[in-house]
Amino acid sequence: MKKTVLFLAAFVLIAVSALAQKKTIDQKVDSVLKLMTLDEKIGQMNQYNGPWAATGPLTGNDDLIEQVKAGKVGSLLNVTGVNRTTQLQKLAMQTRLKIPMLFGQDVIHGFRTNFPIPLAEAASWDLDAMEQSARVAAVEASATGVHWTFAPMVDIARDPRWGRVMEGAGEDTYLGSLIAKARVKGFQGNGFGNLDALMACAKHFAAYGAAVGGRDYNSVDMSLRQFHEVYLPPFKAAADAGAATFMNSFNDLNGIPATGNKYLQRDILKGEWKFKGFVVSDWGSIGEMIQHGYAKDNYDAAFLAANAGSDMDMESRSYTQHLARLVKEGKVKMSVIDDAVRRILRKKFEMGLFDDPFKFSNEEREKQYWNKAEHLAVARDVAKKSIVLLKNEKQLLPLSGKTRSIALIGPFVKAKSDNNGFWSYDWPDDSIRITSLWEGVQKKVDAGAKLLYAKGCNINDTSTAGFADAISAASQADVVILSIGEARDMSGEAKSRSNIHLPGVQEELVKAVMATGKPVVVLISAGRPLVFNWTADNVPAILYTWWLGTEAGIAIADVLFGDYNPSGKLPMTFPLSEGQIPIYYNHYSTGRPARDDNDKVYRSAYIDLSLYPKYPFGFGLGYSAFSYSDITLSAASFKPGQSITATVTLTNTGRYDGKETVQLYTRDITASVVRPVKELKGFQQVFLKAGESKRITFTITADDLRFYNDKLQYIFEPGDFKLFIGGNSRDIKEAAFKLVSK
Numbered sequence: 001m002k003k004t005v006l007f008l009a010a011f012v013l014i015a016v017s018a019l020a021q022k023k024t025i026d027q028k029v030d031s032v033l034k035l036m037t038l039d040e041k042i043g044q045m046n047q048y049n050g051p052w053a054a055t056g057p058l059t060g061n062d063d064l065i066e067q068v069k070a071g072k073v074g075s076l077l078n079v080t081g082v083n084r085t086t087q088l089q090k091l092a093m094q095t096r097l098k099i100p101m102l103f104g105q106d107v108i109h110g111f112r113t114n115f116p117i118p119l120a121e122a123a124s125w126d127l128d129a130m131e132q133s134a135r136v137a138a139v140e141a142s143a144t145g146v147h148w149t150f151a152p153m154v155d156i157a158r159d160p161r162w163g164r165v166m167e168g169a170g171e172d173t174y175l176g177s178l179i180a181k182a183r184v185k186g187f188q189g190n191g192f193g194n195l196d197a198l199m200a201c202a203k204h205f206a207a208y209g210a211a212v213g214g215r216d217y218n219s220v221d222m223s224l225r226q227f228h229e230v231y232l233p234p235f236k237a238a239a240d241a242g243a244a245t246f247m248n249s250f251n252d253l254n255g256i257p258a259t260g261n262k263y264l265q266r267d268i269l270k271g272e273w274k275f276k277g278f279v280v281s282d283w284g285s286i287g288e289m290i291q292h293g294y295a296k297d298n299y300d301a302a303f304l305a306a307n308a309g310s311d312m313d314m315e316s317r318s319y320t321q322h323l324a325r326l327v328k329e330g331k332v333k334m335s336v337i338d339d340a341v342r343r344i345l346r347k348k349f350e351m352g353l354f355d356d357p358f359k360f361s362n363e364e365r366e367k368q369y370w371n372k373a374e375h376l377a378v379a380r381d382v383a384k385k386s387i388v389l390l391k392n393e394k395q396l397l398p399l400s401g402k403t404r405s406i407a408l409i410g411p412f413v414k415a416k417s418d419n420n421g422f423w424s425y426d427w428p429d430d431s432i433r434i435t436s437l438w439e440g441v442q443k444k445v446d447a448g449a450k451l452l453y454a455k456g457c458n459i460n461d462t463s464t465a466g467f468a469d470a471i472s473a474a475s476q477a478d479v480v481i482l483s484i485g486e487a488r489d490m491s492g493e494a495k496s497r498s499n500i501h502l503p504g505v506q507e508e509l510v511k512a513v514m515a516t517g518k519p520v521v522v523l524i525s526a527g528r529p530l531v532f533n534w535t536a537d538n539v540p541a542i543l544y545t546w547w548l549g550t551e552a553g554i555a556i557a558d559v560l561f562g563d564y565n566p567s568g569k570l571p572m573t574f575p576l577s578e579g580q581i582p583i584y585y586n587h588y589s590t591g592r593p594a595r596d597d598n599d600k601v602y603r604s605a606y607i608d609l610s611l612y613p614k615y616p617f618g619f620g621l622g623y624s625a626f627s628y629s630d631i632t633l634s635a636a637s638f639k640p641g642q643s644i645t646a647t648v649t650l651t652n653t654g655r656y657d658g659k660e661t662v663q664l665y666t667r668d669i670t671a672s673v674v675r676p677v678k679e680l681k682g683f684q685q686v687f688l689k690a691g692e693s694k695r696i697t698f699t700i701t702a703d704d705l706r707f708y709n710d711k712l713q714y715i716f717e718p719g720d721f722k723l724f725i726g727g728n729s730r731d732i733k734e735a736a737f738k739l740v741s742k
Contacts, residue, residue: 029345041341043072047314050079071095075102085145086361100357107149108423111140113375116386117421120546122169122571124385127182134186138198143369145361148199152183154234158582161214163495166527170571171584174680177237184241192350202238204249207231220251259285265309278311278343287316311340383548383555388568389621393540398562405450407477421547422492440557460503474516483523491527501531529574565658569620585617585729586676618728624654637738640702647697652688665724
């Protein structure tokens with residue numbers, strides 16, 4: 001009898017366990033939620049900075065450890081390393097319900113291995129490469145105990161004065177949407193629960209890239225039509241790709257701060273888009289609604305943010321101090337709290353943290369992925385694809401490895417950390433791990449080659465004391481490589497600049513070296529489009545090398561010496577001067593458009609400045625030239641539900657094999673609202689051997705011609721259209737077609 005009872009008891013335990021295993025994640029979330037007190041729920045909605053590093057203004061946390069042990073912290077940011085994440089997760093396991101914490105980190109363009117800044121990666125137009133770089137970053141970061149990255153930044157940016165352009169994909173909505181999807185897929189890999197999956201966070205929701213005057217943290221004011229058509233699509237793409245979280249932006253939109261904006265968070269994101277993840281504020285942005293003049297105090301800020309749909313408070317302490325009172329007073333419904341907590345718990349379950357809170361904190365795995373040669377190879381590949389050749393007179397490039405003497409001049413020749421750029425990690429062995437330009441060139445030239453070095457000047461002061469050494473080195477060389485640009489802290493968050501010319505006396509150094517009469521190649525390392533008109537007009541060869549990360553030096557050398565034929569294309573328009581800003585290719589026409597720089601009388605133009613940018617969107621040369629035939633259309637018109645094709649023959653007319661990014665643009669000639677003069681609608685990357693030709697075909701449907709009308713309806717309209725195909729947004733072939741009614 002006793003054995004029978006024991007057998008039945010064991011059977012019941014097994015059955016209960018089996019049923020528990022069959023519970024859906026939502027059922028598991030609800031079972032935890034039912035056990036939680038109000039204070040424990042609010043704790044899940046609270047994120048603090050870890051005790052070691054900060055990426056915003058510190059607000060003080062003397063009792064952080066005790067708050068974690070009391071269940072008042074749902075997430076920590078800036079905590080990396082297996083030892084640290086293990087220590088802190090153990091504290092969370094001392095709470096009543098043992099709910100694990102999420103560890104978040106700004107893994108923006110790499111972790112242990114730094115990749116090119118996102119704007120540079122966007123210049124590759126290589127979606128697979130960008131997904132792969134995010135994948136490597138996720139593998140490395142998750143191996144150190146990180147669960148969550150605050151990336152990708154998908155803000156459309158048309159003003160290079162804004163320092164955060166370096167974090168995004170540039171000015172174009174179509175390209176930016178594809179890149180948003182690629183990076184989310186890269187970070188999240190094969191899905192949550194896998195050991196190398198990193199929760200992505202689409203930011204900054206929304207329209208932060210349109211900050212007035214390009215000034216960080218500033219207001220944004222635009223029509224809802226422009227907002228839906230230009231700035232929202234990359235976020236929709238990120239949501240459709242399964243992004244785990246969204247982050248609020250610092251700006252107000254039409255007078256309402258994004259963090260307290262119900263239209264953004266509840267109506268669009270969680271309503272129309274049916275987003276199942278959670279929303280985290282940016283650093284302190286809930287409390288900053290007081291400075292906006294939108295909230296009276298932190299109590300009011302917590303009320304506004306929670307009801308608007310902000311699920312987690314990063315570092316403002318508004319929720320921990322005031323939400324309980326707001327619930328008790330009936331100003332925030334318990335259903336609002338439960339919805340936020342349910343979203344947060346769901347991600348913790350999906351990541352497998354309830355099953356094993358320490359699953360991402362494994363010392364052996366951390367060691368395994370700390371120095372992966374394969375990851376460096378990926379970084380080198382992405383870096384060389386991100387370089388843009390702006391000029392190459394008389395085929396000065398590529399250089400020969402047999403060149404007898406090369407002068408390497410400039411403040412970036414032997415730079416290490418500057419190659420990483422903003423939002424990157426500094427590791428103790430960076431001096432060995434990061435390849436400098438000097439080291440990259442050393443690996444390419446023959447053993448007997450003479451390399452001369454002169455710094456020439458600093459990045460951002462007025463001293464010309466080093467010019468004499470630079471001129472001397474240049475005079476002794478067969479060719480000069482001159483490396484200039486921005487220091488890594490000149491572009492990024494809180495790095496807006498009113499003057500985006502080359503800083504300091506660097507352009508004066510270029511003039512001095514050019515005066516020697518030697519052939520000069522200029523490399524420009526930067527996090528944004530810069531203005532360098534004298535250099536652009538007078539130097540024979542220019543490569544825009546951005547900030548390329550750990551493998552910068554060797555990747556640049558790969559391009560300089562022809563081991564890789566540069567294929568990058570600009571993801572942002574480069575202005576002639578700040579007076580043209582904002583400047584972007586897909587602008588509207590006006591009632592008085594100027595035809596050219598000789599047509600400015602009573603036209604939309606500056607009388608003292610050209611109409612044209614220095615370099616257009618999509619521009620980039622290679623060591624080979626590519627010619628485009630005229631466009632052949634499969635039909636002159638088509639109806640909704642049908643399609644037409646546009647075909648060109650692309651020919652590599654140069655001496656080198658190379659890759660061209662063939663770009664398709666359209667224009668709606670007459671519509672119920674004014675339309676851009678061009679809109680990117682597709683692109684293909686095509687590799688051709690020297691002398692080879694290939695037919696390139698694009699398919700166009702009515703859906704490609706949709707836009708938002710004045711009632712925010714996403715429609716297409718019958719009418720006349722132009723179609724353009726070429727290697728950039730300026731140098732294009734043109735054809736015309738009609739969309740006709742059914």
